[in-house]
Amino acid sequence: MKKILSLLTVLCLLFTMTAALAENALPEELDIRALIWKFDDTYGSTVRVAMDKWAKYYAEEMGIKINFQMYDAADDMAKQIETATILTSEKPDFVIINLAEVTNGQVLVDMFQAADIPFLFYNKQPSEDTTKSVLEDTGTIFIGTLARQAGDMQGEILADLYAKNPGIDLNGDGVLSYVMLMGEPQNDEAIARSRYSVETAIEQGLKLEQVGETLVCNWDQAQAQDAINAVWAANPDGAIEVIFANNDMMGLGAVAALNNYGWNTGKEGDPSVVIIGVDAVDSALESIKTGGMTATVQQDGDAMGKANVRIAINGALGREWLDGTEYTYTDDPFHCIRIPYAKITEVQ
Amino acid sequence: MQKGKVFNRQRVVDFLLQYAMYIILLAILVTVSIIRPNFLAFGNILNILKQASTKGILALGCAGLIVLAGTDLSIGRVMGFSAAVTAALVQSVTYKSRYFPQMAQDLPLIVPLLASIAIAVIFSLINGFGVSKLKMHAFIITLGTQLIAFGANCLFIESQPSGTAQALSTFNQTFKDVAAGDLMLGTVKIPLVVLYFLGLAAIMWVVWNKTRLGKNMFAVGGNEEAARVSGVNVVRTIMLVYLIAGVLYGIAGFLEAARIQSVGANTGLGYETDAISACVIGGVSFSGGVGTIQGVVIGAVILQAINFSLNFIGVNPYYQYIIRGLIIVLAVAIDVRKYIVKK
Structure with a gap:
């Protein structure tokens, strides 16, 4: 009898222990850090806010604690x-990287590999000549958008x-006269948007003609306002028919x-151009709702933030990147x- | 005879030096209007004045600090913060993603105006305290407050209840009418902001030329030690000049929010360059103790006229940077020459 009891006790113990072990496959706490290229970037801020939100969400869903911290590089590599x-x-469990300088991914890769910390890149794609060493050889993942897609969509619109x-x-x-408001001169997104908005529109059969020089306004509303103010004065009353802006703030x-x-006041009877x-x-x-801008292209910051966090958790746990998600390579x-x-193109 | 000739030559040189900036810049404007004759349309001139107004008001504020042989690097960011606070308080109550969802009706405009001024005055007084009491160089203390104001502004903008970090926009009609509206004179629309600018310039002219504070400011800027010995309360003078600058920055932030129609973390970036350049072009000397309000007004207008005309004739943006840089270098070079001549 005594033997049976002790056997039962041992069995019970074993059972609870294995159960506990299975539970322990998830650590109690994950330490995830993110290197942000520039905190005060409008779209980047949306992603940051989303990452914070989704880190909390997944912590709750998985019943673990996620310490999530971000660092501002202030556009300085x-x-x-x-x-x-x-x-x-x-030694955090994972690092999410938003490069301050797309040509410089190698430096960070070397550091984190030496310290055995897994990482991923998002938003800013490591430049083409570093693709092999930074992205392919390391087996990391890049979460991005397609730089030209925003421009393509502007042209399609x-x-x-x-x-x-x-x-x-x-x-x-029969010819649409346009002005281009460009973000920064050497920025991949700005270059792609400026180029493909026009090229796609032409591919779709439109005839376009640029008015004046491309206006480089550093994504900034006030600069774009001053530039358009002057360019419109030089080409008044509808000599400009379309304004492409690399971002909404310039629009x-x-x-x-x-x-x-x-113009574009949204008031009955006032004329407008396409922005x-x-x-x-x-x-x-x-x-757009009140008749100022005509259309915009959404870069889904929330979806980007969600993907970053979800995939970072997989990386931190040593799972496959897309394990348990619906993303496809x-x-x-x-x-x-x-x-x-x-x-x-329409807002209710 | 010989002597008279030399005398005349000296006078011509003096005259050229004194007005060199105006002559060169007028030459540029004349060139632009030859290339594009429609440049000198009345509407364009009003546009230039309108564009010059908010930056001109900033320049009116920082001119005093430059007369005190100081400078102010925090202008842009402080004004950006002021503008953001204004924006949050004047958002249309029907706008879904407004900063204060509990705001059910438009506030009286005096509230955002005072809030905007209060923000700018706080930073300005910190600057003034650093310069007058702690004897810090204005460059250093304003560099510090520039960063502080920027950080505070980012925190402010990011604590929106909608959980985003987007620019604050969609303002109520009263605000737009008062801060960015026009005065109809028959068929001519005079932008109100231009009138505010000229009004503030008139007040500042009185402060500089007709009050004890004005005289003391020039005395301290010219030679602080001498001013102290002759009984000027140096600390009080400096603090008051900074206080006035803060009030002007606050007003400028209020008006700029209305002009650009939405305020983000980047608003105000680099405005100090325009404000300081306007002062320098207008003949306010970095060596301190020299400057006039009418110079600052003209400096602000000329600077915006250049910015406007470069875009008007479609100059490549990179050349625009170079041209603006050259103008600043030239202005300072002439400023220094004047100083040497004076000695």
Whole structure:
């Protein structure tokens, strides 16, 4: 009897222990850090806010504690490397990287590999000549958008608009005169958006003609406003028919400038030109609703933030990148998922 | 005879030095209007004045600090913060993602205006305290407050209840009418902001030329020790000049929010360059003790006229940077020459 009892006790113990072990497959706590290229970037901020939100969400869902911390590089690669140095000694479970300088991924990769800390890249894709060593050889994953897709969609939106209403060609000469508001000169996104918005529109059968020089306004609303204010004065009353803006803030700057001339006010009877932005920030949506901007392309910051956190957790637990998710790899030669853009031409 | 000739030559050189900036810049404007004759349309001139107004108000504030042989690197960020606070308080109550969802009706405009001024005055007084009491160089203390104001502004903008970090926009109509509206004179629309600018310039002219504070400011800027010995309360003078600058920055932030129609973390970036350049072009000397309000007003207008005309004739943006840089270098070079001549 005594033997049976002790056997039972042992069996019970064993059972609870294995159960506990199974539970322990998830650690109590995950330490995830993120290196951010620039805190005060509008779209980047949306992703940051989303990452915070989704880190809390997944912590609750999985019943673990997730310590999530972000660091600002203030658009300075040197500062990002300094932060990375600190991280290599603190040994977090995972690092999410938003490069301050796309050509410099190798430095960080070397540091984190030496310290045996897994990592992923998002938003800013390591430059082409570093693709092999930074993305392929390390087996890491890149979570991004397709830089040209935003531009493509801007062009498609314009083609659709023209098909529906040829009246956007104000002087009816069959050629749309446009102005380009560009973000930064050497920025991949800015270059792709400036190029493909026009190329795609032309591919879709439109005739376009640029007015003046490309206006480089550093993503900034006030700069775009001042630039359009002057360019419109030189080419008044509908000599400009379309304004492409690399982001919504510059598009809003264009609206503010045109309001000054009584255009795009949204008031009954006031004339307007086509203004297409990117980002779908709230103020742009409001502007589309009230007749200022015409359309925008949404870069889904929330979806990007969610993917970053979900995949980082997989990485920290040593699982496959896409384990338990619905993402699919692109056909890039490295692990990569791309969060799609969406067109917004109407706001309720 | 010989002597008279030399005398005349000296006078011509003096005259050229004195007005060199105006002459060169007018030459540029004339060139632009030859290339594009429609440049000198009345509407364009109003546009330039409008664009110059908020930055001109900033320049009116920082001119005093430059007369005190100081400078202010925090202008842009402080104004950006002021503008953000203004924006949060004047958002249309029907806008879903507004900063204060509990706000059910438009606040009287005096509230955002005072809030905006309060923000700018706090930072300005910190600067003034650092310069007058702690004897810090204005460059250093304002560099510090520039960063502090920027950080505080980012925190402010990111604590939106909608959980985003987006620019604050969609303002109520009263605000837009008062801060960015026009005064109709027959068929001519005069932007109110231009009138505010000129009004504030008039007040500042009185402060600089007709009050004890103005005289003391020039005395302290010219030679602080001498001013102290002759009984000027140096600390009080400096603090008051900074206080006035803060009030002007606050007003500028209020008006700029209305002009650009939405305020984000980047608002105000680099405005100090424009404000300081306007002062320098207008003949306010970095050596301290020299400057006039009318110079600052003209400096601000000329600077924006250049910015406007470069875009108007479609100059490549990279050349625009170079041209603006050259103008600043030239202005300072002439400023230094004047100083040497004076000695």
